[in-house]
Amino acid sequence: MDARRESEPTPMKNRTTVERKSERELVVTRTFHGPARIVFEAWTKPELLKRWWAPKSTGVSLLSCEAVVRVGGRYRFEFGHEASKPMAFFGRYIEVTPHSRLVWTNDESDDGAVTTVTFEEKGGKTLLVMRELYPSKEALDGVIAGMEGGMGEMFEQLDELLVTLGASVGRS
Amino acid sequence: MVQYTRARFDASFAALSDATRRGVLEQLGRADASISDLAEKFHMTLTGMKKHVGVLEQAGLVTTQKVGRVRTCKLGLRRLEEEAAWIERYRQLWDARFDVLDQVVEELKRTEKVDGRKKRE
Numbered sequence A: 001m002d003a004r005r006e007s008e009p010t011p012m013k014n015r016t017t018v019e020r021k022s023e024r025e026l027v028v029t030r031t032f033h034g035p036a037r038i039v040f041e042a043w044t045k046p047e048l049l050k051r052w053w054a055p056k057s058t059g060v061s062l063l064s065c066e067a068v069v070r071v072g073g074r075y076r077f078e079f080g081h082e083a084s085k086p087m088a089f090f091g092r093y094i095e096v097t098p099h100s101r102l103v104w105t106n107d108e109s110d111d112g113a114v115t116t117v118t119f120e121e122k123g124g125k126t127l128l129v130m131r132e133l134y135p136s137k138e139a140l141d142g143v144i145a146g147m148e149g150g151m152g153e154m155f156e157q158l159d160e161l162l163v164t165l166g167a168s169v170g171r172s
Numbered sequence B: 001m002v003q004y005t006r007a008r009f010d011a012s013f014a015a016l017s018d019a020t021r022r023g024v025l026e027q028l029g030r031a032d033a034s035i036s037d038l039a040e041k042f043h044m045t046l047t048g049m050k051k052h053v054g055v056l057e058q059a060g061l062v063t064t065q066k067v068g069r070v071r072t073c074k075l076g077l078r079r080l081e082e083e084a085a086w087i088e089r090y091r092q093l094w095d096a097r098f099d100v101l102d103q104v105v106e107e108l109k110r111t112e113k114v115d116g117r118k119k120r121e
Helices: A001-007 A035-045 A046-053 A137-146 A149-171 B002-016 B019-030 B035-039 B048-056 B079-120
Strands: A017-022 A025-031 A061-067 A074-080 A087-097 A100-107 A114-122 A126-131 B060-067 B069-077
Touching: A017 B079, A025 A035, A025 A061, A025 B079, A035 A046, A035 A100, A035 A114, A035 A126, A035 B079, A061 B019, A137 B060, A137 B079, B002 B019, B002 B048, B019 B035, B019 B048, B019 B060, B035 B069, B048 B060
Parallel strands: none
Antiparallel strands: A017 A025, A025 A126, A061 A074, A074 A087, A087 A100, A100 A114, A114 A126, B060 B069
């Protein structure tokens, strides 16, 4: 039954926007065709979160997803291609207001953002706004410069190559 | 995501495959220079050097800035373009998630309707 439902086209696809609102803030928005209590439920029940957080198209699978959604509760998502080397995202919920607001920390590093998600219902639709506020401009710049492991790694290799080339040119 | 990275990496290697361009990078590693400085240093025509700098610029290894009649070259990625590309990839990630979330929302709406009917019955 699920398979059939998932193959049905969504009535009207809404646009997702991402904007760097300030030196240390990213804002993601999207409207959903449903009441806030339902969208909120999909963000707060681990078994539902699991279904949409790691879409197949990204090529990464969610290995585990735990979330105790209450103030002070912790979450931990593990991604990866193999269970032996998972990539973990974890933190703590610091604000949980049913159907309207969720705030959590991202504790993977000291430069992690605080994420605030608001759910605003209007005429049966819900506008979702996710704000990620980084501790500094440098923290967000760092994420943008090296977020993807692959990309960061490739540019590191390139840097090394440039250093080697520089050294060899210098000698000649 | 990966495709963009690959294309970028290929462009970088293509740019580095030429001895003059590697020399230009090395030179710019010491100090910024104008195109005419570089042309002179590498015994080239201005047009020839412009082409080389263009390839390096395409690969994102060099940035140039024109002030008056002089175009100055320096090492470095084009930060704003890098950022715009990253934001677009990030948007695509969330868009993919939200497409699935749309389906979850649809499903919950249907379940709620069915449950509502059951309760009334």
